Amino acid sequence: MVNYPNGRKANPASKQSGKINTAYRGMSLEEDINLANQFYLSSNLAVIHKKPTPIQIVKVDYPKRAAAKIVEGYFQRRSTTDYNGVYKGRYIDFEAKETQKDAFPFTNIHPHQIEHLRQIIEHGGIGFIIIAFTRYDEVYLVDGSYMIDKYLNSPIKHITYQEITEKGFLITQGYQPRLDYLKAVEAIYMEV
Amino acid sequence: MVNYPNGRKANPASKQSGKINTAYRGMSLEEDINLANQFYLSSNLAVIHKKPTPIQIVKVDYPKRAAAKIVEGYFQRRSTTDYNGVYKGRYIDFEAKETQKDAFPFTNIHPHQIEHLRQIIEHGGIGFIIIAFTRYDEVYLVDGSYMIDKYLNSPIKHITYQEITEKGFLITQGYQPRLDYLKAVEAIYMEV
Numbered sequence: 001m002v003n004y005p006n007g008r009k010a011n012p013a014s015k016q017s018g019k020i021n022t023a024y025r026g027m028s029l030e031e032d033i034n035l036a037n038q039f040y041l042s043s044n045l046a047v048i049h050k051k052p053t054p055i056q057i058v059k060v061d062y063p064k065r066a067a068a069k070i071v072e073g074y075f076q077r078r079s080t081t082d083y084n085g086v087y088k089g090r091y092i093d094f095e096a097k098e099t100q101k102d103a104f105p106f107t108n109i110h111p112h113q114i115e116h117l118r119q120i121i122e123h124g125g126i127g128f129i130i131i132a133f134t135r136y137d138e139v140y141l142v143d144g145s146y147m148i149d150k151y152l153n154s155p156i157k158h159i160t161y162q163e164i165t166e167k168g169f170l171i172t173q174g175y176q177p178r179l180d181y182l183k184a185v186e187a188i189y190m191e192v
Numbered sequence: 193m194v195n196y197p198n199g200r201k202a203n204p205a206s207k208q209s210g211k212i213n214t215a216y217r218g219m220s221l222e223e224d225i226n227l228a229n230q231f232y233l234s235s236n237l238a239v240i241h242k243k244p245t246p247i248q249i250v251k252v253d254y255p256k257r258a259a260a261k262i263v264e265g266y267f268q269r270r271s272t273t274d275y276n277g278v279y280k281g282r283y284i285d286f287e288a289k290e291t292q293k294d295a296f297p298f299t300n301i302h303p304h305q306i307e308h309l310r311q312i313i314e315h316g317g318i319g320f321i322i323i324a325f326t327r328y329d330e331v332y333l334v335d336g337s338y339m340i341d342k343y344l345n346s347p348i349k350h351i352t353y354q355e356i357t358e359k360g361f362l363i364t365q366g367y368q369p370r371l372d373y374l375k376a377v378e379a380i381y382m383e384v
Binding site for chain 1: 233236238239241243244245246247249259260261262263264265266267268272276277278279280281282283284285308311312314315316317
């Protein structure tokens with residue numbers, strides 16, 4: 001039986017039944033996306049990385065014979081998205097969010113990030129949001145243009161789970177990678 | 193007379209003479225590229241950002257009624273490049289380096305970054321290095337494939353300034369933006 005590099009057990013039930021497993025049992029969405037990105041890179045499918053967390057550095061000590069040490073720093077709000085890269089020559093850019101609610105609240109995403117996605121799409125890039133509904137153990141890819149339209153024009157400040165099941169694209173979960181979001185990208189944006 | 197947003201004086205001589213000014217008088221290459229990126233974004237030409245510096249966070253304090261404070265952190269080596277984004281639907285990825293020498297030493301670029309550029313190009317992205325020769329006040333765009341080939345195969349562990357003047361693309365310097373590297377990208381990669 002194949003286990004994950006991080007030692008997590010794979011789910012044998014879904015394999016044996018032969019059905020596609022869509023239940024979201026990931027340890028964390030970020031971890032699953034990072035593992036998928038590692039898999040895509042090592043399988044030579046795509047080059048997608050998480051951007052480092054922006055830190056405002058206030059004070060650095062330079063001890064003798066040791067590495068520079070940051071002794072005062074603060075987390076900064078990200079003005080763009082978490083992930084970007086290249087797949088089949090296309091620019092890919094997305095944000096990943098988890099919610100325990102029955103809806104995706106717009107407070108989960110910052111106006112700067114919506115504006116960033118808008119710019120990306122305007123310049124021919126592929127922009128989207130990956131949303132994990134932990135309550136339903138499901139993960140969806142939601143197209144950026146759709147999200148932007150809702151964010152800017154909807155009188156209700158969230159998108160319901162029901163709506164995302166209809167308008168989003170359910171990401172299948174399996175072995176390797178556990179969360180194969182590139183398959184959704186391929187289906188939505190590549191098959192013309 | 194138009195001054196730079198950061199208060200730097202523009203160079204009137206090059207304007208009056210009507211000649212294209214290629215002398216590199218930037219305060220710093222990074223600053224000039226950041227200003228160019230701001231200009232490209234506000235002019236709706238491209239969406240290119242500098243990635244945040246990767247920081248290894250070791251200890252964080254959570255003071256009451258105040259933002260989380262990083263009290264121990266270290267700079268990490270970047271495994272990818274400094275900049276990426278999208279231009280006319282194409283994925284753009286590059287590293288920027290300054291040298292005071294008469295050559296570009298390969299010690300200025302890390303093997304991980306060369307490997308990253310190789311992957312980018314393999315997946316249809318545009319990858320390059322921008323090199324500022326402070327001695328000559330000139331900035332060149334050097335194609336990623338060319339750099340990778342030299343890095344991996346050349347017995348000499350640098351590329352001479354002379355060679356880069358022949359194989360690189362001289363970036364013109366002007367008003368707005370001061371360092372218009374996208375013009376070089378357009379000329380090299382877009383005009384088919």
